[in-house]
Amino acid sequence: MSVRLPTASATVTIDLGERSYPIHIGAGLIAEPHAFDAVPASALAVVVSNTTVAPLYAEALMRTLRARHRRVELIVLPDGEAHKDWATLNLIFDGLLRLGADRKTVLYALGGGVVGDMTGFAAAAFMRGVPFVQVPTTLLAQVDSSVGGKTGINHPLGKNMIGAFHQPVAVVADLDVLATLPPRELRAGLAEVIKYGPIADADFLAWTETQVDALLARDPAAVTHAVRRSCEIKAQVVGRDERESGLRAILNFGHTFGHAVEAGLGYGEWLHGEAVGCGMVMAAALSAKLGLLAQADAERIARLIQRAGLPVRGPAFGAPRWLELMRLDKKAEDGEIRFVLLDRLGHALVRAAPDTAVRAVIDAHCA
């Protein structure tokens, strides 16, 4: 299939047996009908987007999709993490029923992580499951959230608490759309790019260090490599542990601290990537504090995150509130918080940590 795509495109495959699917990465793919060849040609397609992205790209995508679907409709959601909730999810269900959607209808998520997570969960639950396609328009969604089938919404007490594992039938990452991404969102996306090196690939970490300025300047060659390598690493991990019974949890490096920031400040106050950036600094520091990682390596990660323009200090919740927020993390078991830690650059593990060490890291890294 990839041979039919523009020559500069790359395809990474998520290998999950019958549920395998391609991630196509390249410039201009939203306008490229062959990028959607893996999608069933249903009568009705529904594009779900938000008030920011829809005016920019919905029409172009819908024009392309009319080659596959007799009818292509659009549902527009409010923008932002604060809307990743029941009420907004219901807007999708209401729209689908109003449009006469059935079990064959294909949903297309056109937007960032929030649109992708919510559309994916809507696809998982509507009539107990319909196919969906991820068309990520943020760097964060292209390198992380659109890949791997995690879908869901937030609960006031915790991030992504309600959701499903529901794999898309294809991911189409059009690099051209990153041109309109606000700088703050670009930096937030870089956090998830940076994540892959420390947990899985020390060479990629070194590459990221040399390319961080090029990435911030949206250099096409650098961005293409970053998206592709990130998707390759994620594909390997997800292919080995789709439902996070073990290995997959390492993809949550920085997320235990990060989710606490998001829940504690209220969703949307910090961008997810900003919270993860700061969270990785803290998780690396905790790894060093526990003697798993050299202090110099933890500092190297912190420096890279700072150079990417991401926060390296957390909110001053105070340690008790931090711990309370982190106990609601989905990795927690029987009240014990489990952290993704590094035992060397390029390798992560999941384990509990003594409260005293966690408190010391919080005290040292939060204003």
Added chain:
Amino acid sequence: MSVRLPTASATVTIDLGERSYPIHIGAGLIAEPHAFDAVPASALAVVVSNTTVAPLYAEALMRTLRARHRRVELIVLPDGEAHKDWATLNLIFDGLLRLGADRKTVLYALGGGVVGDMTGFAAAAFMRGVPFVQVPTTLLAQVDSSVGGKTGINHPLGKNMIGAFHQPVAVVADLDVLATLPPRELRAGLAEVIKYGPIADADFLAWTETQVDALLARDPAAVTHAVRRSCEIKAQVVGRDERESGLRAILNFGHTFGHAVEAGLGYGEWLHGEAVGCGMVMAAALSAKLGLLAQADAERIARLIQRAGLPVRGPAFGAPRWLELMRLDKKAEDGEIRFVLLDRLGHALVRAAPDTAVRAVIDAHCA
């Protein structure tokens, strides 16, 4: 495992590979710890029930479960189909987070179809999936809804529109609890028992005809056989088509008409089993109208449903409204309603029908 249960108990297995599970059927099983041997022994168990059933049976079940779980908690929902919605589902999520539930927490659905469907969907979606056990307390739930992994909630525009396939780890059907079932609910449950004969087993249909009075009188031997044979037939169908890509749809005999009654009158006005009873009369009549089934056989089904004390005439929505309501059925494709029809007693098929024939059936069967 079944050898450890009281001698009068029966076990039917749902064969789904790694997701296989037992259905234990017998008197007194709520108080029998071995009935729950298939359940993981997590630290926390949460029983979800409703305001009607919890006062009767929650304490007995929780006492039994304390042998398997360090902590056993209870969430009580309002009773009735009208509450099978987002707001009530959220009461479960709120409760789970308040109780400190995690990915290992086991949910127990103690109640009828509404409690089972909602608890199952909550288990499917909470932290993207936790294990759950069905402890059905109505005849309808014991013979149908607790078995097979269909979970979900209603949308104002359609029954069970939002949900998941999520198999329980065990079903424990205690026949003693049927003693407190109101007569109207018993009759509603009989509708689903009656369903299995026409679609899959003409001998069971004949048995049901001889035993309908014994079943209405709650004769233990008759009820035991009815529950067991119903579960066996459902297990066979679900084992061959878990996600309803084909065969499984026959279990919806009477449900296309029935769901229209429920949605058109408002959920809870008729019991689900009442709507299905009337729906089976109409579906059998449509089968005869289309020349698939002998008129005498359609009348035989109608007579049995009437003897069970179930409605055999539908609400006077008028044919246009009936058709509009049925187009929202999940079996519909591209606006075409698909009916479960009989081509002989003991065998069903799924197909579309001309509007004229459907209208004639509606006109003949609705006051």
